[in-house]
Amino acid sequence: MKKNILDIVYNFFIDSNDFNGIPLRKISKNLNIDYISSIETIKELVNEDKVSIQSSTNPNIIGFQHYPQNIQIQILEDAKLIEISYSKFGDFTIESENTEFPICLYPSKEYLVKNRDLKDFERAEYSKRLALAEPHLEPVFFEMDVLDRYITDPRYDFKFEDYSGSIIHTHDEQDTPHLREEDQIFLNTFGLAFGTNNDRIIAVYLRYLKDLTPDHQTYWKTKEIGGACKVLKEYHDNIVLGNWNTSYSIFNGFIGELNCLYDLSQFIFSKPLLLKKFNEEKRLREFTYFLSPTSKNYSDFVLLLDKMMSENLNKDFFKNKVELFDLEELGNGIVERKPKGTIRLFEEWISSQFKSSNDNDLKNLFKIFKDIRKERQSPAHKIIENKYDKNYTQKRIDLVKKGYNSMRILRHIFQQHPHAKTFNTPKWLENSDIKNF
Known part of the structure; x- marks a missing residue:
């Protein structure tokens, strides 16, 4: 009987497409034996390190770990008290156990290493680990540049949020894949993590790598990294615990x-200060932590940030508010009208409308606009070799912090307008x- 149970547990696992375990009560049903007697035999298999059990709200996968044998034995002993209840819905009868933590059985890691044929997993390293009963929610860590081949290839749909993302291959209008079968991947989720030197890296739970x-x-x-790496708490809480996060x-x-400033200025003046808003759901590629620290990625980010700030200022907003042109004397009584830049128009207008107790407040505000414009112009007129330098990550974060602070200050200034009371x-x-993750 012991061998029959072991064969059922083993075959169920290796035949499963998702490396699932067999429910405990199925053993006695499949073999038509007493439920309590089956548990006693399974306890022997656990003690022999041939079978391992999972007991949780989702025991159908090996979630986090294999429990010590003494704990497994106690769980099996307690399972003798679990009863079945039946609920009838019309012609259907549903059977359920009176427990929040059902039990599933797996072949042990030791038994699988000795007996499983792994030829189907020769090049599928992470599927092989699951085939040998490693926990599905074991995080695996990677260098940030593992994502580069997907970010830069338009045949992949690369999506990301604040601290997580996903990758899927794309199709044409006839639903034909753009890529050969070997490159048709789907990575449901990856997230932000930190390496031993506190560098930002990538974490993927083993379950999704398969x-x-x-x-x-x-x-x-x-691209895999070893050592004492850590998953970002917000990502772990969201993916593993299923908790909502209120941090951004x-x-x-x-x-x-920026979008709020657009709406607020439109609300007050019936004309927006900015030319356009940006989709918060479909994030711009440069606005993520998931970029390698290269000079090209940094330059692309600075260019985008300047376009979102200085180039996004609506020149028409300042019409009839400030003089739009300078008059430059060319001599012989000839003058030339030269248009003012948008940063200068904005600075002149807001200085005439808003008075601060500290004269440096507005100067510092517009210094951010000017610094970002200057940073953009530095690589714009040069041919610069692409370089890798971890400092580029912090430089990007420092710039976006400045941009965020400037937009937030501007929103608070506009909110003091009498017409903004009901906004x-x-x-x-x-x-x-x-926060900065």
């Missing part, structure tokens, strides 16, 4: 403040924790 093709599992393996990244905060500011901008 959805990569063997070719791509081999590629990801070359500084990137999201900047876009939120509804998005609550998350005021009440949420906007």
